Amino acid sequence: MPTAPAGRPGAPNRRRRPRRRSAPTIPPPRRTATATPATSIGSYPEDAISRRRGGVAKVDVTLDAGGRVKSASLAAGSGTLSLDREALAMLRRAQPLPAPPPERLVAGQIRIVLPIHFDLNQAG
Template sequence: MALWQAKAKGHLNRYKAYPEEAKRKGRTGAPKVRFIVDGQGYVIACELINSSGVRSLDKEAQSVIKRAQPLPKPPEELLFNGQITIEMAIEFSTLTL
């Protein structure tokens, strides 16, 4: 699971956009999202489970999950009833600007 999750995180990072206001104010954070992915890499559901404390970062963490579809296809052995549930922190750091 760790290998696929690393691939998915790398894929998401290519689509991630640092919210302009948060960037300007030097806001950082790592909102945590839970999302369900089907066997083809499409997101069925996504929710924020831990806020970063910065609303725009929380919103972008959820938006990037939807925008980056399809994600890499999860390996068949990771699927349960044709889907997989993932919890992942989406990191926003001024070091990566």
């Protein structure tokens, strides 16, 4: 016959499962007064529109504590040279980006890969 724990009469004797640790989450970027909306800094290259090209360019970018781009290079191309060039140019025009969380900085900077989506359905 199961026995109740000493501190709680009538309570079932169940073993507590260890709590699952959730994956670490990155807090959302902080918006700053100098952050520029992507819609005003991006443009869809005309040649990509005329050739009906879309895709995702992945940009490897290093930001400093103030959100300024220290370096940017293409980590994976979209398959269209003009879209890849526009992804890099858009990052430079968008500076400064929202400042990264201080706890995520290593030696005063953070390195991330940003996917930049080019969708013909949203082209101007």
